[in-house]
Amino acid sequence: MIVIRPTLNLLVVLAMLALIAGCGSAEESGEPAVAVAGGATAALVPGLDVTEDELKYGIGPIRNVELGPLDDALVARGEALFKTKCMACHRMDDRYVGPALRGVTERRTPEFVMNMMLNPGEMVRRHPVARAMLAAHYTEMPAQNLTEEEARALLEYLRAQAAEGQADRGGTTENP
Amino acid sequence: MARKIPRPFVLGLVAGAATAVFAYACRTTGPKGVLDGDVASRVYVAPGEHDEFYAFLSGGFSGQVTVYGLPSGRLLKVVPVFSQHAENGWGYSEETKPMLETSFGFVPWDDAHHPQLSKTNGVADGRWLFINANNTPRIARISLETFETEEIIEIPQSAGNHASPFVTPNSEYVVASTRFSVPVPQRDISVADYKAAFKGTISFIRANVPGQMDIAFQLVVPGYNYDLAHAGKGPSYGWAFFTTYNTEQANTLLEINASQRDKDFVAAVNWRRAEECVAQGRGRDVPVTYAHNYMGETRVARSELKRGVRVLEPADCDGVIYYLPTPKSPHGVDVDPSGEYIVAGGKLATVIPVHSFSKMLAAIEAKDFEGEADGIPVLRYDAVLAGEVQNPGLGPLHTEFDGKGYAYTSAFLSSEIVKWKLGTWEVVDRIPTYYSIGHLMIPGGDSEKPWGKYVIALNKITKDRYLPTGPELVHAAQLIDISGERMRLLLDFPTLGEPHYAQALPADLIKDKVVRVYDIQRNRNPYATLSEADARVERTGGTVHVYMTAIRSHFSPDIIEGIRVGDTVKFHVTNLEQDWDVPHGFAAMGVQNAELLIMPGETKTLTWVPKQPGVYPFYCTDFCSALHQEMQGYVRVSPAGANVVLTSNGAGQSRVLASGGGR
Numbered sequence: 001m002i003v004i005r006p007t008l009n010l011l012v013v014l015a016m017l018a019l020i021a022g023c024g025s026a027e028e029s030g031e032p033a034v035a036v037a038g039g040a041t042a043a044l045v046p047g048l049d050v051t052e053d054e055l056k057y058g059i060g061p062i063r064n065v066e067l068g069p070l071d072d073a074l075v076a077r078g079e080a081l082f083k084t085k086c087m088a089c090h091r092m093d094d095r096y097v098g099p100a101l102r103g104v105t106e107r108r109t110p111e112f113v114m115n116m117m118l119n120p121g122e123m124v125r126r127h128p129v130a131r132a133m134l135a136a137h138y139t140e141m142p143a144q145n146l147t148e149e150e151a152r153a154l155l156e157y158l159r160a161q162a163a164e165g166q167a168d169r170g171g172t173t174e175n176p
Numbered sequence: 177m178a179r180k181i182p183r184p185f186v187l188g189l190v191a192g193a194a195t196a197v198f199a200y201a202c203r204t205t206g207p208k209g210v211l212d213g214d215v216a217s218r219v220y221v222a223p224g225e226h227d228e229f230y231a232f233l234s235g236g237f238s239g240q241v242t243v244y245g246l247p248s249g250r251l252l253k254v255v256p257v258f259s260q261h262a263e264n265g266w267g268y269s270e271e272t273k274p275m276l277e278t279s280f281g282f283v284p285w286d287d288a289h290h291p292q293l294s295k296t297n298g299v300a301d302g303r304w305l306f307i308n309a310n311n312t313p314r315i316a317r318i319s320l321e322t323f324e325t326e327e328i329i330e331i332p333q334s335a336g337n338h339a340s341p342f343v344t345p346n347s348e349y350v351v352a353s354t355r356f357s358v359p360v361p362q363r364d365i366s367v368a369d370y371k372a373a374f375k376g377t378i379s380f381i382r383a384n385v386p387g388q389m390d391i392a393f394q395l396v397v398p399g400y401n402y403d404l405a406h407a408g409k410g411p412s413y414g415w416a417f418f419t420t421y422n423t424e425q426a427n428t429l430l431e432i433n434a435s436q437r438d439k440d441f442v443a444a445v446n447w448r449r450a451e452e453c454v455a456q457g458r459g460r461d462v463p464v465t466y467a468h469n470y471m472g473e474t475r476v477a478r479s480e481l482k483r484g485v486r487v488l489e490p491a492d493c494d495g496v497i498y499y500l501p502t503p504k505s506p507h508g509v510d511v512d513p514s515g516e517y518i519v520a521g522g523k524l525a526t527v528i529p530v531h532s533f534s535k536m537l538a539a540i541e542a543k544d545f546e547g548e549a550d551g552i553p554v555l556r557y558d559a560v561l562a563g564e565v566q567n568p569g570l571g572p573l574h575t576e577f578d579g580k581g582y583a584y585t586s587a588f589l590s591s592e593i594v595k596w597k598l599g600t601w602e603v604v605d606r607i608p609t610y611y612s613i614g615h616l617m618i619p620g621g622d623s624e625k626p627w628g629k630y631v632i633a634l635n636k637i638t639k640d641r642y643l644p645t646g647p648e649l650v651h652a653a654q655l656i657d658i659s660g661e662r663m664r665l666l667l668d669f670p671t672l673g674e675p676h677y678a679q680a681l682p683a684d685l686i687k688d689k690v691v692r693v694y695d696i697q698r699n700r701n702p703y704a705t706l707s708e709a710d711a712r713v714e715r716t717g718g719t720v721h722v723y724m725t726a727i728r729s730h731f732s733p734d735i736i737e738g739i740r741v742g743d744t745v746k747f748h749v750t751n752l753e754q755d756w757d758v759p760h761g762f763a764a765m766g767v768q769n770a771e772l773l774i775m776p777g778e779t780k781t782l783t784w785v786p787k788q789p790g791v792y793p794f795y796c797t798d799f800c801s802a803l804h805q806e807m808q809g810y811v812r813v814s815p816a817g818a819n820v821v822l823t824s825n826g827a828g829q830s831r832v833l834a835s836g837g838g839r
């Protein structure tokens with residue numbers, strides 16, 4: 001029998017992260033994100049194992065995502081992928097195995113969302129936000145062997161879901 | 177029944193044994209062999225490092241193949257082939273059961289002897305591994321991308337498929353033959369009619385297109401025992417060589433009665449000549465049936481019974497087969513990397529005869545025959561002989577080559593490997609093995625380009641080599657360094673079943689193309705559940721299909737009700753994971769076959785016929801995550817005729833497509 005409980009330390013980290021996460025959500029949507037210059041390794045955020053850029057954009061292959069108006073074809077492709085590869089653990093408005101996902105594209109940068117899909121193992125080990133999510137949800141997010149193009153389609157689907165739910169929010173129990 | 181044991185034979189054996197004991201006593205090395213100070217470093221593969229070679233060892237009577245790393249001797253995998261494997265559901269799951277179908281029906285076990293790597297231009301190419309089933313004659317093809325058995329073909333008109341599945345230089349064919357001659361065609365007759373009615377067959381099976389293995393043709397040959405084989409290469413490309421023993425055609429107490437003659441034969445078969453004859457319509461089609469089982473892109477095996485095979489008699493096709501007299505009850509037949517020398521291990525012989533391919537062709541040209549055996553020309557021994565290795569050890573069996581001009585022959589009775597030089601035939605080194613070596617294997621050692629760094633001895637008997645484990649002891653392999661002038665024993669390692677023969681190749685040829693997950697978007701199993709949204713149960717008459725998904729760390733559905741005693745339940749479990757090394761297991765209480773291990777992206781089906789009402793837990797058996805122990809569910813089983821509604825908590829629509837069951 002394995003029991004995992006958030007320890008006091010984790011709770012402190014969680015509280016800190018709530019602050020950081022708050023900063024993330026202040027990101028202006030629509031504004032193209034600034035790419036991290038290749039090879040330019042910024043200093044680590046004090047007390048954490050990530051740089052400022054990693055904190056904001058996540059750890060992974062995605063450096064810059066240009067967002068345009070919703071692309072319906074991409075949304076449809078993302079929805080099909082979501083059914084096979086994601087929905088066994090994620091709902092839009094309720095916590096399930098993983099966190100509820102509606103509005104995640106407003107709380108996080110698009111790069112963060114895609115890096116979380118593409119590189120969950122490293123995110124969960126190093127990124128304080130992902131670590132906090134693991135502490136809250138217990139099950140490590142599996143890598144689902146997505147291509148970058150597939151992750152982009154999923155991002156579009158999540159953007160569409162965020163828009164759909166604008167009028168009807170509040171069911172979310174916590175924010176990823 | 178009187179059993180006559182010829183006195184000269186017994187005397188010979190006694191003398192031989194005495195020589196062996198003497199040779200043993202006079203060795204300068206103790207039972208640990210020649211162990212130098214740096215031996216440990218030669219086989220040490222540091223934690224996290226990879227081995228240099230993949231070695232594929234047959235499991236013998238286990239029916240499976242084992243994969244080891246060399247030089248460490250670490251066991252990497254057991255590949256189920258001919259035997260049911262409850263550990264992962266091979267031969268129990270609905271997707272894999274057809275792989276073990278034969279014309280005799282479902283056969284859950286066999287005896288697997290000779291792994292053979294597929295070849296291109298005479299060199300192992302890392303595509304497939306073939307292996308034979310001795311008992312119910314079959315040949316399997318294992319993918320070296322998935323390390324799974326993908327195809328099995330049965331060999332009709334055969335028995336004791338031992339000289340198999342040796343491959344031709346471009347894997348055009350794998351071969352098969354009869355260790356046990358049998359009535360051809362099979363029929364109910366007395367064994368007393370052996371000489372008149374029992375025949376051998378030599379089969380060539382097309383092997384170079386997955387899914388299309390097929391018997392190209394069979395050659396009917398005299399009723400001897402056909403023992404081992406190797407294809408020609410280089411100048412001898414187009415030929416294949418088979419040893420025979422029991423040319424006496426004994427059918428009882430063979431250990432005496434089949435050891436009478438001084439020489440038996442190596443059969444040289446010209447398979448390109450056979451192709452010509454078949455193309456000309458010679459021979460006849462015989463309406464025998466045999467199974468062909470294939471797991472293709474769908475990963476759902478299909479078994480079909482094929483009918484008809486083209487059979488050639490030697491008289492139908494002149495020049496297709498010749499016999500080379502070879503002392504005495506030869507076992508292995510091995511062709512050197514140049515393709516010129518054909519080495520036969522006469523297991524009761526006092527020399528190793530080496531035939532010359534070019535002399536054989538000249539003798540055929542000159543019709544230099546000493547006679548005929550059942551219409552097959554027998555060449556003169558002296559006309560085809562290249563040389564004899566003197567004092568090769570007692571009971572020489574098999575020979576492999578290092579690509580540097582040396583041959584290595586295993587000697588069963590004297591438990592040693594003898595190294596000798598091609599061309600001069602002189603013995604240059606010998607090393608004891610522990611004990612009773614059968615085959616030996618140098619990576620690529622039966623190909624045109626051996627990677628001649630190690631030889632492994634495949635030993636039948638271990639006696640005192642390991643901690644005792646009751647009457648049954650492990651068999652073992654011994655790794656021996658052959659990079660220098662003298663052979664050096666490096667390592668013993670125990671093996672699974674009987675490591676009868678083996679093959680090995682550099683890991684770099686395979687490791688980067690190994691499949692890590694099955695793409696869930698290409699899952700074509702008709703019972704796949706590709707989204708948790710579709711997880712459900714459906715009743716069709718007395719059968720209930722459970723469409724179940726698995727992902728860390730839950731099944732969906734995990735509550736099922738409405739099953740009745742008398743129903744057949746089919747759990748179709750789809751693993752939605754797409755990450756390497758995350759299989760899920762599935763087992764349910766009281767299920768009378770096995771568990772399932774479901775690899776990422778695939779669907780496997782387990783059938784269950786519950787016999788008593790109750791609530792049955794099921795769970796994941798393959799530790800998958802921190803919450804693995806939470807990965808479980810329940811199935812409620814009601815009495816026959818109960819009217820509990822069929823339901824599940826899967827998100828898909830559960831329904832009754834056709835009522836029934838429950839009696």
